[in-house]
Every structure is written in structure tokens, then in C-alpha cells.
Amino acid sequence: MGRMLIEAVQAADDCVLSAALDRPDSPALGQDAAAFLGQPAGVAIGADVDAAVAASDVLIDFTRPEGTLAHLAACVRHGTAMVIGTTGFTEAQKTTIAEAAQRIPIVLAPNMSVGVNVTLKLLEMAARALSTGYDIEIVEAHHRHKVDAPSGTALKMGEVIAQALGRDLKDCAVYERHGHTGERDPSTIGFATVRGGDVVGDHTVMFLGTGERIEITHKSSSRATYAQGSLRAVRFLAGRRQGLFDMADVLGLR
Numbered sequence: 001m002g003r004m005l006i007e008a009v010q011a012a013d014d015c016v017l018s019a020a021l022d023r024p025d026s027p028a029l030g031q032d033a034a035a036f037l038g039q040p041a042g043v044a045i046g047a048d049v050d051a052a053v054a055a056s057d058v059l060i061d062f063t064r065p066e067g068t069l070a071h072l073a074a075c076v077r078h079g080t081a082m083v084i085g086t087t088g089f090t091e092a093q094k095t096t097i098a099e100a101a102q103r104i105p106i107v108l109a110p111n112m113s114v115g116v117n118v119t120l121k122l123l124e125m126a127a128r129a130l131s132t133g134y135d136i137e138i139v140e141a142h143h144r145h146k147v148d149a150p151s152g153t154a155l156k157m158g159e160v161i162a163q164a165l166g167r168d169l170k171d172c173a174v175y176e177r178h179g180h181t182g183e184r185d186p187s188t189i190g191f192a193t194v195r196g197g198d199v200v201g202d203h204t205v206m207f208l209g210t211g212e213r214i215e216i217t218h219k220s221s222s223r224a225t226y227a228q229g230s231l232r233a234v235r236f237l238a239g240r241r242q243g244l245f246d247m248a249d250v251l252g253l254r
């Protein structure tokens with residue numbers, strides 16, 4: 001995602017690449033951040049988080065939860081806004097982000113694409129209309145390099161559906177089935193994960209009734225949509241002083 005974001009920033013006429021961060025042990029340190037585009041940005045990839053954050057209005061973070069939290073602390077120190085696309089946070093880490101949002105403005109979303117965020121609205125409507133007699137299963141597929149499961153998007157879909165049904169996902173999610181599972185509990189929301197190849201990101205929610213089933217699917221075919229969504233989030237944050245937002249706020253889908 002780092003490369004997709006740099007490419008999107010370089011192509012945008014209202015954004016400037018002010019810094020690019022990688023791990024302190026990265027072999028990329030010192031290289032021009034846009035060298036891979038064949039058009040240098042004049043910004044070297046670095047590992048000095050405080051210097052990068054101090055030089056920026058917004059930090060876009062697509063790393064790992066522990067990286068995000070280190071970046072978050074620096075953003076709070078410098079009053080820099082954040083767009084967080086990283087997934088796989090624990091509840092405690094989400095609370096830390098929410099607390100930081102009392103001091104800086106943050107857009108936190110497991111999926112920055114317009115299509116997924118519209119799909120979340122469709123799921124809310126479907127869940128309400130199909131609240132009885134339909135079993136709900138969420139299936140997601142991603143590339144072989146993805147490290148968290150289920151995807152942040154699948155979990156968000158589960159949360160939106162559970163909320164529409166007056167349930168708490170923590171109480172009704174089923175993440176594994178193996179061996180003698182017994183019959184399906186109708187109050188549960190099941191998750192299944194596929195990992196392999198270069199799948200950008202597929203999510204299907206099934207509402208399985210008697211004599212019919214409804215499937216709502218979103219398929220990403222390019223990671224550029226996530227980068228473009230991230231820039232929309234950056235523009236949304238301009239002029240805001242604090243608050244925790246998601247892509248529904250950015251896209252006006254509330």
C-alpha cells in the first residue's frame with residue numbers, strides 16, 4: 001500500500017508528499033520515495049517518525065497495529081492528523097486510538113474503497129429485512145501475503161450486521177468450525193477465510209434462508225481504490241481539530 005499511496009499523492013494536485021517512513025532496518029532507507037515511479041519526489045525514505053510527523057499535516061498509516069500505535073503517539077505529540085488503514089487491532093488498541101482522537105482528528109477504516117463502504121450500507125438494510133429465518137455467513141479471500149484474519153473488512157461487515165440485528169458481534173461471531181460442530185445456532189454470524197495467490201480482496205455475505213439465499217459480494221480488482229479513498233479521507237480531515245471518523249463520514253453515507 002505504501003507504493004500505491006505515494007503514487008496517488010504524486011498524481012494529486014492538492015497533496016504534497018512531505019515524508020515517507022519505513023522500519024529502521026529497512027534496506028529502502030535513504031532511497032527516494034518515488035524512485036519506483038521513475039520520477040523522484042525529492043523525499044528520502046526515513047525512519048525518524050517524529051521528524052516525519054512534524055513535517056506533515058496528515059500521516060497515512062498502512063502498517064501493522066504496533067506500527068500504527070507508535071505513529072499515533074507521535075501524531076498526538078505534534079498535533080498531526082491521521083488516516084489509519086491498518087487492520088487487526090485488538091479492542092484495547094482501538095480504545096487507544098479513540099482516546100487519541102480526543103486530541104487529533106483521525107479517520108480509521110478497515111477499507112477505504114467507495115464500493116465496500118456502500119456495500120456496508122446495503123448489508124445494514126439487508127440484515128434488517130432478513131432478520132428472521134436467514135443464517136448469516138461472511139466469506140473473504142485475500143492474497144497470500146495478508147497476515148490478519150478475518151480481514152478488517154469482514155469484521156466490519158459482521159459488526160454492521162450484528163448492530164442492525166441488535167446483537168453484539170463479540171457474542172455471536174463464529175470464526176472456526178472443525179470436527180463435530182453440532183447444528184448451526186441461528187443467532188450466530190459465521191466467518192470463513194481464504195488466503196492465496198494475488199487476490200486483491202473479495203468479500204461475500206450470505207443470507208441463507210429456506211428455499212433461497214441472498215449473496216452480497218464486493219470484489220476489489222485494484223489496490224488503487226484504497227489509495228484514492230485514503231486521499232479523500234485526507235481532504236476530509238483538513239481543518240478538523242479532533243474526532244474519530246470513518247469512511248461513512250468521509251463519503252457522506254451516515
Ligand SMILES: NC(=O)C1=CN([C@@H]2O[C@H](COP(=O)(O)OP(=O)(O)OC[C@H]3O[C@@H](n4cnc5c(N)ncnc54)[C@H](OP(=O)(O)O)[C@@H]3O)[C@@H](O)[C@H]2O)C=CC1
Pocket residue numbers: 001002022023026062063064066067068070084085086087088109110111112113148152226
Ligand atoms: N483500509 C484499507 O483500505 C486497506 C487496509 N490494508 C491494511 O493495511 C495494512 C498494510 O497492508 P499492506 O500494505 O498490504 O502490507 P505490507 O506488509 O505490504 O506493508 C506494511 C508495511 O508496514 C511496515 N511495518 C510493519 N510493521 C511496522 C512497524 N511496527 N512500524 C513501522 N512499519 C511497519 C512493513 O515493513 P516490513 O515489510 O519491513 O515488515 C511494510 O513496509 C494491513 O493491516 C492491511 O490489512 C490494506 C489494504 C487496504
Ligand SMILES: O=C(O)C1=N[C@H](C(=O)O)C[C@H](O)C1
Pocket residue numbers: 087110111142146150151152153154200201202
Ligand atoms: O490486506 C489487504 O490486502 C486488505 N486489507 C483490508 C482488510 O483487512 O479488510 C482491506 C482490503 O480487504 C485489503
